[in-house]
Structures are given as C-alpha cells and as structure tokens.
Amino acid sequence: xxxxxxxxxxxxxxxxxxxxxxxxxxxxxxxxxxxxxxxxxxxxxxxxxxxxxxxxxxxxxxxxxxxxxxxxxxxxxxxxxxxxxxxxxxxxxxxxxxxxxxxxxxxxxxxxxxxxxxxxxxxxxxxxxxxxxxxxxxxxxxxxxxxxxxxxxxxxxxxxxxxxxxxxxxxxxxxxxxxxxxxxxxxxxxxxxxxxxxxxxxxxxxxxxxxxxxxxxxxxxxxxxxxxxxxxxxxxxxxxxxxxxxxxxxxxxxxxxxxxxxxxxxxxxxxxxxxxxxxxxxxxxxxxxxxxxxxxxxxxxxxxxxxxxxxxxxxxxxxxxxxxxxxxxxxxxxxxxxxxxxxxxxxxxxxxxxxxxxxxxxxxxxxxxxxxxxxxxxxxxxxxxxxxxxxxxxxxxxxxxxxxxxxxxxxxxxxxxxxxxxxxxxxxxxxxxxxxxxxxxxxxxxxxxxxxxxxxxxxxxxxxxxxxxxxxxxxxxxxxxxxxxxxxxxxxxxxxxxxxxxxxxxxxxxxxxxxxxxxxxxxxxxxxxxxxxxxxxx
Amino acid sequence: xxxxxxxxxxxxxxxxxxxxxxxxxxxxxxxxxxxxxxxxxxxxxxxxxxxxxxxxxxxxxxxxxxxxxxxxxxxxxxxxxxxxxxxxxxxxxxxxxxxxxxxxxxxxxxxxxxxxxxxxxxxxxxxxxxxxxxxxxxxxxxxxxxxxxxxxxxxxxxxxxxxxxxxxxxxxxxxxxxxxxxxxxxxxxxxxxxxxxxxxxxxxxxxxxxxxxxxxxxxxxxxxxxxxxxxxxxxxxxxxxxxxxxxxxxxxxxxxxxxxxxxxxxxxxxxxxxxxxxxxxxxxxxxxxxxxxxxxxxxxxxxxxxxxxxxxxxxxxxxxxxxxxxxxxxxxxxxxxxxxxxxxxxxxxxxxxxxxxxxxxxxxxxxxxxxxxxxxxxxxxxxxxxxxxxxxxxxxxxxxxxxxxxxxxxxxxxxxxx
Numbered sequence: 001x002x003x004x005x006x007x008x009x010x011x012x013x014x015x016x017x018x019x020x021x022x023x024x025x026x027x028x029x030x031x032x033x034x035x036x037x038x039x040x041x042x043x044x045x046x047x048x049x050x051x052x053x054x055x056x057x058x059x060x061x062x063x064x065x066x067x068x069x070x071x072x073x074x075x076x077x078x079x080x081x082x083x084x085x086x087x088x089x090x091x092x093x094x095x096x097x098x099x100x101x102x103x104x105x106x107x108x109x110x111x112x113x114x115x116x117x118x119x120x121x122x123x124x125x126x127x128x129x130x131x132x133x134x135x136x137x138x139x140x141x142x143x144x145x146x147x148x149x150x151x152x153x154x155x156x157x158x159x160x161x162x163x164x165x166x167x168x169x170x171x172x173x174x175x176x177x178x179x180x181x182x183x184x185x186x187x188x189x190x191x192x193x194x195x196x197x198x199x200x201x202x203x204x205x206x207x208x209x210x211x212x213x214x215x216x217x218x219x220x221x222x223x224x225x226x227x228x229x230x231x232x233x234x235x236x237x238x239x240x241x242x243x244x245x246x247x248x249x250x251x252x253x254x255x256x257x258x259x260x261x262x263x264x265x266x267x268x269x270x271x272x273x274x275x276x277x278x279x280x281x282x283x284x285x286x287x288x289x290x291x292x293x294x295x296x297x298x299x300x301x302x303x304x305x306x307x308x309x310x311x312x313x314x315x316x317x318x319x320x321x322x323x324x325x326x327x328x329x330x331x332x333x334x335x336x337x338x339x340x341x342x343x344x345x346x347x348x349x350x351x352x353x354x355x356x357x358x359x360x361x362x363x364x365x366x367x368x369x370x371x372x373x374x375x376x377x378x379x380x381x382x383x384x385x386x387x388x389x390x391x392x393x394x395x396x397x398x399x400x401x402x403x404x405x406x407x408x409x410x411x412x413x414x415x416x417x418x419x420x421x422x423x424x425x426x427x428x429x430x431x432x433x434x435x436x437x438x439x440x441x442x443x444x445x446x447x448x449x450x451x452x453x454x455x456x457x458x459x460x461x462x463x464x465x466x467x468x469x470x471x472x473x474x475x476x477x478x479x480x481x482x483x484x485x486x487x488x489x490x491x492x493x494x495x496x497x498x499x500x501x502x503x504x505x506x507x508x509x510x511x512x513x514x515x516x517x518x519x520x521x522x523x524x525x526x527x528x529x530x531x532x533x534x535x536x537x538x
Numbered sequence: 539x540x541x542x543x544x545x546x547x548x549x550x551x552x553x554x555x556x557x558x559x560x561x562x563x564x565x566x567x568x569x570x571x572x573x574x575x576x577x578x579x580x581x582x583x584x585x586x587x588x589x590x591x592x593x594x595x596x597x598x599x600x601x602x603x604x605x606x607x608x609x610x611x612x613x614x615x616x617x618x619x620x621x622x623x624x625x626x627x628x629x630x631x632x633x634x635x636x637x638x639x640x641x642x643x644x645x646x647x648x649x650x651x652x653x654x655x656x657x658x659x660x661x662x663x664x665x666x667x668x669x670x671x672x673x674x675x676x677x678x679x680x681x682x683x684x685x686x687x688x689x690x691x692x693x694x695x696x697x698x699x700x701x702x703x704x705x706x707x708x709x710x711x712x713x714x715x716x717x718x719x720x721x722x723x724x725x726x727x728x729x730x731x732x733x734x735x736x737x738x739x740x741x742x743x744x745x746x747x748x749x750x751x752x753x754x755x756x757x758x759x760x761x762x763x764x765x766x767x768x769x770x771x772x773x774x775x776x777x778x779x780x781x782x783x784x785x786x787x788x789x790x791x792x793x794x795x796x797x798x799x800x801x802x803x804x805x806x807x808x809x810x811x812x813x814x815x816x817x818x819x820x821x822x823x824x825x826x827x828x829x830x831x832x833x834x835x836x837x838x839x840x841x842x843x844x845x846x847x848x849x850x851x852x853x854x855x856x857x858x859x860x861x862x863x864x865x866x867x868x869x870x871x872x873x874x875x876x877x878x879x880x881x882x883x884x885x886x887x888x889x890x891x892x893x894x895x896x897x898x899x900x901x902x903x904x905x906x907x908x909x910x911x912x913x914x915x916x917x918x919x920x921x922x923x924x925x926x927x928x929x930x931x932x933x934x935x936x937x938x939x940x941x942x943x944x945x946x947x948x949x950x951x952x953x954x955x956x
Contacts, residue, residue: 282868285868296867296868296869423704426704427701427702427703427704428665428704428706429704430704431704431705477668477793478668480634480670481670481672484670484672484673484676485672498891498892501891501892502890502891504891505889505891506889509887512866512897513866513867513868514866514867517859517866518859518860518862521858521859521898522577522794522860524891524892524895524898524936525577525578525794525860525935525936526793526794528935528936528937529579529632529638530632530633530634530636
C-alpha cells in the first residue's frame with residue numbers, strides 16, 4: 001500500500017507544474033522540496049516570458065514551444081504576467097546576416113514580428129541608445145517566478161495535491177530494481193520521513209543528478225550559472241533584446257518599478273555556486289551599456305545568480321559543454337527503466353521557465369500511462385487562480401493605497417481576504433511595513449503565520465519584503481515584532497536577522513558603489529547599534 | 539577674507555566652527571546638505587579609547603588620548619545635557635529596549651536608573667512608528683530580571699485623526715509635539731496622572747498587562763518610567779517637567795530618523811550662529827584654487843551662479859561615503875570637494891555584513907595636525923587644510939563604535955588650530 005501514487009522531488013516551476021497536472025488528473029501526489037518553493041533557479045532568472053524569438057535561429061524546437069506556451073500562460077497565469085511586449089534591437093555592429101536568419105526563424109516558428117521605425121522606438125524608449133539600425137516587436141512578456149510557482153502549488157492543493165518544503169530527499173528506496181518510495185529529512189526538526197509510492201519524478205533541476213546518484217544512477221546535468229543585475233528603476237517599458245546571437249548582458253526585463261539585466265553564462269561545479277562576482281557585473285554593464293548609454297550611472301540594487309540545469313547528452317556539438325549557451329535549452333525526459341533498468345523513476349532535465357507547463361504535461365502523460373490513468377491533461381485550459389471577486393477588489397482599494405492593493409491581490413490571491421479582515425479590525429495594520437515594495441503589516445503578519453513560512457527569507461519570497469531599494473534596512477527591523485508574535489516558530493531573532501541581512505549582503509557586495517553603497521552604510525549603522533551593541537565596551 | 543572656511547556642516551564641522559568662532563575667528567561653514575546627525579541617535583560613542591590610541595593610523599592614535607578627551611570635554615561644556623565623567627560609560631536603551639554602553643548621552647537617555655528599578659513602566663504612545671512595545675518589554679524583562687515591566691498606554695487628542703486613519707505617528711512628530719506649549723502642559727498632566735495611579739490601588743486595573751500576584755507586591759517599590767518619542771534635551775521647560783516627576787523618566791533611543799540627533803543638530807547650529815558664525819546650507823564646492831601647497835579660494839555654486847570665497851585656512855568636514863564626502867563609482871573613487879587622493883583599501887568587502895568591512899576604512903590620510911598627507915612622498919599636501927570626522931581614513935564607526943569620539947576630537951582639534 002502506498003502513501004501516494006507519486007512523489008515529485010523539487011519545488012521549482014517544473015515540480016509544482018507536475019504536481020498540479022497530476023492532481024488535476026486525480027493522481028495522488030506529494031512534492032518534496034529541500035528549501036522553500038521557488039528558492040532555486042525558478043526565482044533566479046530574468047523573469048522573461050519568452051516569445052521564442054531569442055531561439056529562432058539556433059534552436060527552432062525551443063522557439064516553437066515557447067510561442068505556444070507564451071500564449072497559454074498569458075491566459076492561465078495572467079496575474080503573474082505583465083504583457084509588456086518585447087523588442088529585438090539591431091545595433092550598428094550587429095551582423096545583418098543574422099538578422100535575415102532571425103526573421104526567417106521567427107516566421108517558421110510562427111512568432112509574430114513587426115518592424116517599427118527607429119524614430120518611433122526612440123519616442124517609446126527614450127533611454128535606448130540612438131545607434132540602433134532596426135527594431136522588431138515580438139510578444140515577449142515578463143513573469144514573476146515566485147507568484148507563478150505559488151499559484152501552481154495552491155491550485156494543486158485545491159485538487160488534493162500535497163507539498164512539503166524544507167524536506168531534503170536523502171535517498172530513493174528500491175526493491176527489485178523498482179522504486180517503492182523515498183527517504184527524506186525534515187531540515188527544520190531533523191525528523192526522517194519515509195514515503196511509499198509507485199512512481200518518483202525527479203524534477204530537482206540543477207540538483208537532479210544528486211537525486212539520481214542516491215541509487216547509483218548517473219544523470220549528467222550541467223550547472224550553468226547565470227548572473228543578473230537589478231536596477232532601481234524601470235529603465236524600459238518592455239523587454240529589450242539585442243538582435244544578435246544570444247550572449248551575456250543583452251536582455252533588459254522590466255518588472256514593476258525595477259529592471260533586470262541579464263544574463264551571463266558560466267559552467268560551474270555545483271548548484272550551490274550561485275554567488276555573483278564583480279567581474280560578471282562589469283561584463284553585464286559593458287554589454288548592456290551599448291543598448292543603454294550611461295548604464296553605470298543608474299542605481300543597481302543588487303546582483304544575483306541562478307544555476308540553470310542543462311542536459312549534457314542532448315547536445316551533439318563536440319566541446320559544447322564548455323560553453324553553456326551552446327547546449328540546447330530544450331528539455332529531456334529520462335525513463336530510467338530504459339536507461340538504467342530502474343522502474344518507476346523518471347527525470348526531467350533542462351528546459352526553460354517559459355515551457356514549464358509543457359514539461360509538466362509530458363512528464364504527467366508518462367506518469368499517467370505508467371499508472372494506467374487515462375484522464376487527459378487540462379492544465380492549458382484552466383486558470384491557475386480563481387478570479388478575485390469584485391467585492392474583495394473594492395475592499396482592498398478602500399483599505400490600502402491603490403498600487404499597494406493591486407500588488408497585494410496579485411501576490412496573495414484568495415488569501416487577500418484574511419489580510420483585509422485584519423486591516424478592517426485594526427486600521428494600523430494597513431501601514432506599509434515595507435515601503436519599497438508596498439507590503440502592509442497585515443500582509444506580513446498573514447504570511448508569517450502561514451504553515452509554509454519558516455524564516456524571513458520565506459516571507460521575502462512570498463511578499464517581496466526586503467527586495468526593494470533599501471534591501472531590508474528598514475523592513476527587516478519592522479518584521480521583527482511579527483516574528484516575535486509567532487512564538488517558537490522562528491529562530492532566535494538575532495540569528496534570524498543576521499542571516500537575512502547577510503543573504504541580502506551577498507547580492508549587494510558585487511555592486512557596492514554609488515547610492516547603494518550609501519544605503520549600505522546606513523544599514524550597517526542601524527544594525528551595528530541594534531545587534532552588536534558595543535561589544536568591545538561590555 | 540575669512541579666517542577659516544569649513545566645508546561640511548555635520549557634527550565635526552559644526553564643532554570646529556563653534557570652537558574657532560569662540561576663539562574670535564571669522565568662520566564660514568559651507569554645507570551641501572544637512573549632515574547626518576538626524577540619522578544618529580544623539581548618543582556619542584567613543585569605543586575602546588585605550589586600545590584605539592594604539593591602533594596604527596587610527597585618528598585617535600594621530601591625535602592622542604589627551605586630544606580625544608579634550609574634544610569630548612569641550613563638547614560637554616557646550617552642551618551640559620551630555621553629562622557623565624570621562625570613562626563612566628553610561629547605559630542607554632536601544633530602540634528594541636536592550637541596554638548598551640555608550641560614551642556620553644543626553645541626561646534624558648541615561649538608562650542608569652533602571653538598574654535598581656523594581657517596576658518599569660513602559661509608556662506606549664498610540665501609533666508610534668517603528669516602536670514595538672512587546673519586544674521591548676521582553677528585552678527589558680531579560681535585561682532587568684528583578685523588575686516587573688508593565689505597559690502603560692498614552693493617547694493624545696492631537697493625533698486622534700491620524701489613529702482613525704491607521705496612520706502612524708513618527709517619533710519626530712511626537713517629540714515635536716512635546717516641545718510645544720500645549721505639549722508641555724499635557725506631558726505634565728500625563729505624568730501627574732501616572733504618578734497618582736501608580737500610588738493608588740486602581741493602578742493594576744489600568745495597566746495593559748501586569749505580572750503575577752507576587753510580582754505585583756514587588757511592584758510597590760521603586761518605579762522607573764521608560765518613555766519613547768520624548769526628547770527633553772535642549773528644552774529647559776521639558777527638563778523641568780521631568781525633574782518634578784516623582785519617578786525617573788528614561789527616554790528610548792529612536793530608530794532613524796531620530797529626534798534626539800536632530801535636536802543636537804539644531805543645537806549646534808544655534809550655537810555656531812550665536813557666536814557670529816556664518817552658515818551656508820545647500821551649496822557644494824565646485825572648484826578649489828591652490829598656490830603651491832596652500833589653498834586660498836573655494837568656488838561654490840549657489841542659486842545657479844558661482845561665488846568665490848577666500849580664506850586663510852580650511853577645514854574639510856564633508857563626511858564619508860554616507861555623508862557624501864566620498865563618491866564611489868564602478869571606475870573611480872574620489873574625494874568630492876578638494877579632489878584629494880584617498881586611501882583606498884585593496885580588499886573591498888567581507889562576507890559577514892556586520893563584521894570588518896575594508897571599504898569602511900577609506901578616507902584621507904593626515905599627519906598629526908590633521909593636514910592631508912601623502913604617505914608615499916611623506917609630505918603634507920595642503921598645509922592650511924585640516925580634515926575632520928568621517929572623511930578621515932583608517933577607522934570604522936560600526937565596528938569600533940567610536941563615531942562620536944572621532945568627530946568630537948578631530949572637530950575640536952581643528953577648531954583650536956584654525
């Protein structure tokens with residue numbers, strides 16, 4: 001007898017996508033994640049919802065998949081997506097031969113493109129370099145990774161799916177070359193959890209080879225580190241790509257009030273190697289600077305890096321492994337029975353955030369067949385989140401400033417009702433705890449008390465607390481009493497505050513100049529006196 | 539022709555200006571902004587002076603312990619609110635209610651009375667921003683295990699409309715209110731009422747949270763009131779009200795911005811102007827003219843036009859990275875007012891945010907007279923310019939806790955020499 005039919009390992013976009021898909025088909029599934037949902041690659045990217053145009057020349061399969069998924073996600077995940085549109089911009093030094101191939105590639109992949117005149121482009125994007133030759137519009141958009149992952153998880157839950165965060169899978173359990181369960185460790189209390197199941201889906205992304213390795217199965221995943229920069233303002237109104245063979249620092253992606261510039265590409269040994277370096281930052285600035293003159297003069301909030309899991313074997317090009325970008329970004333599904341003689345284990349490797357749903361569908365089809373379930377996939381047709389009622393919207397705009405209300409509704413969806421109740425009962429809870437990202441006291445209180453919230457970083461991922469200009473200088477302090485209320489749930493406060501501030505510091509270190517450096521001095525001043533009161537005088 | 543021009547109007551610059559003016563010099567202070575005192579808690583920290591005077595290149599070691607002490611004592615003669623003798627290390631409460639040692643503090647912030655309090659009454663002003671009574675209560679209970687801590691609410695009519703809207707009241711707003719005529723009267727009434735209630739049996743019913751029966755009995759002894767959002771320094775009237783209360787009142791240091799720091803800034807400016815000093819706020823130095831190793835003229839841009847000022851000597855008090863004296867870009871790091879060469883550490887940061895950060899020791903190197911000094915050629919760069927405060931190299935206020943000491947000592951010293 002099994003506890004669940006399926007255990008999914010990995011709480012990134014692919015994992016939660018699979019959980020939702022299986023749950024909608026009536027297959028019982030549990031997802032195990034070693035950290036918080038979306039703590040890895042699914043939140044450490046530029047947040048670009050590809051139109052596919054970026055892959056039009058090199059990778060026509062990806063291009064076709066992207067445009068199809070792009071259109072689906074704009075419908076089913078509208079609240080996580082901002083339909084900004086995107087441009088491909090050809091600069092003086094760019095090869096015109098590539099441009100011809102690109103136009104042809106887009107046509108073949110059925111990606112709608114439209115040329116617009118440089119003069120119109122300058123008018124719409126005044127900060128853009130005036131050295132552009134041609135500009136093409138494509139249906140790129142921006143997507144919030146945290147929101148999309150949580151929306152999938154919540155939707156799955158409504159269909160009976162389960163997930164456990166901070167559960168590290170130590171090994172897969174085999175019996176006669178057949179998977180019968182997994183052994184996991186609860187990282188918060190150290191307890192062991194044994195789950196019996198019929199099928200295990202390894203969707204651990206950059207960590208997938210570690211999971212397969214636990215039963216001696218080899219899975220060759222390349223860890224491709226990509227560093228990105230977050231600027232303090234919306235530099236462009238739409239996604240801006242460079243019309244040339246994809247390289248470092250050639251995509252600008254606007255999100256709300258900030259802009260992300262990415263991405264570098266460097267093969268690293270393990271998924272833990274996600275610290276951005278100053279050299280990468282300078283490289284990004286140099287390339288980005290050709291599309292936006294005086295880029296360095298704009299305030300950078302932080303740098304961050306994610307590790308993309310690429311599958312080595314699907315690249316036939318000799319030596320391709322040395323250069324991450326040359327490896328195909330299309331995903332592969334590995335049935336370990338065919339490859340290694342292990343029944344009931346499937347790994348999903350590679351792919352892109354944009355195609356997470358398609359990947360989940362393919363995996364779920366395989367799982368359904370294995371289990372003899374014939375219910376078809378329905379994830380493309382049903383919205384991730386239920387509509388927010390008009391009453392809730394009205395109430396939100398009554399209790400909160402309109403921009404803050406909108407953000408809160410998008411972040412919390414149906415949970416927004418609880419937040420509004422709190423504010424109704426005590427208007428003081430409508431105050432902004434995080435002034436940069438407009439997060440109210442009530443919202444932080446609600447999220448802090450959530451069963452899946454265990455530390456300040458979890459609160460940050462669910463609310464954007466500490467992700468704005470001040471990088472936690474003020475809001476970390478203000479979140480303190482709310483953590484205090486949840487007695488016993490959080491670490492001793494001093495340790496928790498220090499850990500959170502050090503996490504933020506990791507991303508500030510490589511961009512430590514200008515206004516952000518000034519902000520850092522203020523943050524040190526505040527916390528040096530609160531947290532380290534005159535050690536040498538005690 | 540001025541006797542001295544001081545560029546920068548923060549703590550060090552203003553103190554230098556006051557001392558020099560007191561000595562009969564004609565002083566002009568040019569300040570681009572309003573300094574960073576409003577961000578400070580108003581508490582002066584000196585750090586471990588004995589150790590730091592022996593730390594190579596630290597401003598304390600250049601000035602020597604006597605000058606450090608003289609600077610601090612001079613400041614105390616100007617502002618007697620800052621009591622305490624040299625080396626006494628009074629305690630203050632952090633914004634979270636944890637006691638910490640300080641150098642010198644305004645009388646109202648001195649938390650010494652809490653040591654033998656049997657009952658601590660924490661006043662809870664309605665809607666006060668960045669103030670967490672439950673956390674403070676818990677910290678007070680841990681730090682003063684022999685005391686019981688009770689919360690006592692305070693609402694004043696003036697802020698009622700704010701409360702209704704759920705709008706918070708900043709500490710600066712409360713502090714400003716208490717300094718008004720109406721506020722002083724109301725504070726007097728509030729403390730009277732508190733005193734009566736504390737003496738009466740109705741007391742227990744009116745506090746938000748009391749202790750157990752046994753603790754309540756203990757509470758009949760000595761009481762101390764902790765009062766956030768109140769700043770008594772530099773107000774004779776407020777000091778009088780507090781002095782007349784039948785219990786000690788301890789102010790709480792504020793999360794920035796801080797009314798205590800702001801009050802000190804206003805006090806320094808008043809003092810400087812009172813001595814005939816001229817203060818020009820809102821203009822930065824655009825250009826400096828030199829003759830050999832002397833500076834004689836600064837050109838500032840004000841209201842769209844250039845104005846030149848000549849002087850016998852200059853003090854550079856523009857602050858560090860936070861104050862705006864030093865600008866850092868991905869390519870260059872420069873001293874903004876005089877363009878003097880900076881000491882730039884080779885390593886820039888370390889992983890532990892609150893630990894040693896090499897970049898924080900950036901600044902101008904000086905000789906024993908605080909004149910900019912080129913340590914490679916072993917020469918004074920400008921002999922009639924002195925550097926004070928955060929712009930000096932080789933110190934870090936957040937690791938060494940000596941921010942007040944360096945500013946007071948260097949400011950006083952430069953003011954003596956001008």
